[in-house]
Amino acid sequence: MKRGCTQCGECLNVCPVYQQYKREQYSPKGKRILMEPIDNGDSPLPWERVKFLSRLCAGCGRCKDVCARKLSTADLLADVRSTHPHWTQYMWELWISHMGPFWPALGFFASLTPDAVTPGPLRSSLAMAKALPAPKEGKPWVVLKKNPAVTVDPTPVVVFAGCTANNARPLWRAKTEKLLKAWGYTALDSSSFVCCGGTLHHAGQYKAMHAMQEKNTAVWKELGRPRIAAFCASCHHSLAEYAEKVLQGEDAALWKKSLTPLSTLLAGAQAEITPDKPAEYGYHHPCHWGANGDRDQPFLADIVPGLKKGADVCCGMGGVLKMTDPDLSMRMADACLASFPSSARDILTGCSGCAMQLSAAAPKGTSVHHWLDVVSV
Numbered sequence: 001m002k003r004g005c006t007q008c009g010e011c012l013n014v015c016p017v018y019q020q021y022k023r024e025q026y027s028p029k030g031k032r033i034l035m036e037p038i039d040n041g042d043s044p045l046p047w048e049r050v051k052f053l054s055r056l057c058a059g060c061g062r063c064k065d066v067c068a069r070k071l072s073t074a075d076l077l078a079d080v081r082s083t084h085p086h087w088t089q090y091m092w093e094l095w096i097s098h099m100g101p102f103w104p105a106l107g108f109f110a111s112l113t114p115d116a117v118t119p120g121p122l123r124s125s126l127a128m129a130k131a132l133p134a135p136k137e138g139k140p141w142v143v144l145k146k147n148p149a150v151t152v153d154p155t156p157v158v159v160f161a162g163c164t165a166n167n168a169r170p171l172w173r174a175k176t177e178k179l180l181k182a183w184g185y186t187a188l189d190s191s192s193f194v195c196c197g198g199t200l201h202h203a204g205q206y207k208a209m210h211a212m213q214e215k216n217t218a219v220w221k222e223l224g225r226p227r228i229a230a231f232c233a234s235c236h237h238s239l240a241e242y243a244e245k246v247l248q249g250e251d252a253a254l255w256k257k258s259l260t261p262l263s264t265l266l267a268g269a270q271a272e273i274t275p276d277k278p279a280e281y282g283y284h285h286p287c288h289w290g291a292n293g294d295r296d297q298p299f300l301a302d303i304v305p306g307l308k309k310g311a312d313v314c315c316g317m318g319g320v321l322k323m324t325d326p327d328l329s330m331r332m333a334d335a336c337l338a339s340f341p342s343s344a345r346d347i348l349t350g351c352s353g354c355a356m357q358l359s360a361a362a363p364k365g366t367s368v369h370h371w372l373d374v375v376s377v
C-alpha cells in the first residue's frame, strides 16, 4: 500500500465524510496521519478507535483524485478493515454474496413497516430496504434510435449488469440487451457474471472479492473474451481495476480494451423526446467516474437537452457504510439531494448504487432514476 502523505490538506474539502463532521481526524489526511504508521502492527490509537475511523468512508475516491501523490485513502482504510474486521463487514458480505435473490422480498416486507414504529437508528436502513423492490415502470420519455450512419463493431458484447441490477432492477439489464440488439450488436448470455467485487473490496472482505473477480474473468474467457458493456459507473470503476490487479499480459490489455460503458456503445444515438418529459431534470455525477472522466455525461447531454448537472456531491452510498453507519450515509444522501435546484425534482444518474441510495433518501415529490429508466427503443 502506497504511503507518504505530505499533509498538504488538498483532500479535506472533497471528502464527504469530512464535510459532515468538519473534524480533521475524520478527513483522509487525518486518517492517514493516524493509520499510515500502523504498518508494523502498532497503533498510536486504541484499536477500537482505529476500527471506528476506518469504517467512516464512502469509498468515493475523491481524495485520490485530488491528491498529488495519488494516495487512495479508501484503499488504506479497506486494508485496515481487512486486518481488523468488524462484524458489519461479515454482514455486508452475506448481504452481497448470498442474500441478493431475497432483496425484493425483504424490501416488500420493509415497505409494510411504518416509519413511526421504527426505532430512530433503524430508519435509514429501512428507507434503503424500501427502495429495493423495483417500482412500477414509469413512462420513458426519450425514444432512442440508432443513427444509420454509425457503423457497429461486430465483436460480440456481454452485459455486465452488477448485483444491484441483477437482484433489484432486472429491467436495466433487459433494456440494455434490447438496446444492443436494436443497434445490431451480438449480445451474449450474461447470466453467469456475479458482483464486480468492488463493494467487498471497500468492506475489506478480500477473500470474497477475489472469488468474485476470478468468477467474472473466467466467465469472460469462456465467452471468448467479448466486449463488456457496463451501465453502472461503480461496476465500471471496479472492473477497470481487474486489468491492473487481476489479469496479466495480453488478457489484461484485452480486458481493458473490452470494458466499455453502455453509453459509448450507443454513441451517436438519435433521440426523440416525448411530451412525458419532466419540466426540469438534474444529473447526478457518480463519484466513480472520477472528477473529470464522466463517460455517460456527453451521451446524456446529447440525448437529453438541458440536463443540469448537480453540485457534484457524493451520494453517500459507500457500500458497507450502509451497515457501519447508515445515518451518516443518509445524511450524505440528503446533502447530495439538497445540492440540486429545488425546481429539478427528477434526477438521473448512471450508477446503480447512486440510483438506489438517492431513491431511498428522496423526499416526496422527488424521483431519482438510472437513465435507463427514462429511455425506450
Ligand code: SF4
Pocket: 014, 015, 016, 017, 018, 027, 028, 056, 057, 058, 059, 060, 061, 062, 063, 064, 073, 074
Ligand atoms: S474515499 Fe471518499 S469518503 Fe473515503 S476518505 Fe476518500 S474522499 Fe473521504
Ligand code: SF4
Pocket: 004, 005, 006, 007, 008, 009, 010, 011, 012, 028, 029, 032, 063, 066, 067, 068, 069, 070, 071
Ligand atoms: S491530498 Fe494526499 S498528500 Fe495531501 S493530505 Fe490528502 S492524502 Fe495527504
